[in-house]
Amino acid sequence: MKRTFQLLAVLGALAFLTFPAKSYADSDVSLAASMGSFAPNAIELHAGETTTLHLTSTEGVHWLKSDDLGIPMTTIRPGSIATVLVTPKRAGTYVLHCQMFCGPGHESMTITVTVV
Ligand SMILES: [Cu+2]
Numbered sequence: 001m002k003r004t005f006q007l008l009a010v011l012g013a014l015a016f017l018t019f020p021a022k023s024y025a026d027s028d029v030s031l032a033a034s035m036g037s038f039a040p041n042a043i044e045l046h047a048g049e050t051t052t053l054h055l056t057s058t059e060g061v062h063w064l065k066s067d068d069l070g071i072p073m074t075t076i077r078p079g080s081i082a083t084v085l086v087t088p089k090r091a092g093t094y095v096l097h098c099q100m101f102c103g104p105g106h107e108s109m110t111i112t113v114t115v116v
Pocket of ligand 1: 062063098099100101102103106107109
């Protein structure tokens with residue numbers, strides 16, 4: 001009985017961690033930064049729909065921001081997930097750059113966001 005309870009507690013915690021802001025957003029996109037790139041480096045969002053971005057890093061500290069898309073300056077660091085809600089207003093192609101010098105490969109750190 002105690003074992004069953006423990007299992008339920010673990011499953012509950014996993015569900016919470018896996019679907020953090022599900023009730024607020026239409027969809028989720030996960031991005032992982034490393035030295036020199038974001039993976040994926042191109043994503044598609046929908047105008048007028050809210051997407052939750054889950055941002056983490058596998059290597060180094062990076063920063064993301066977009067005035068056009070309403071993404072506030074966000075620090076992306078290893079071992080944690082930064083959650084940002086984004087609701088693009090207009091269709092178009094937006095190229096986001098890492099916002100502060102992070103080390104080798106910084107110049108190539110871009111994410112192309114296509115809003116349809
Ligand atoms: Cu950088």
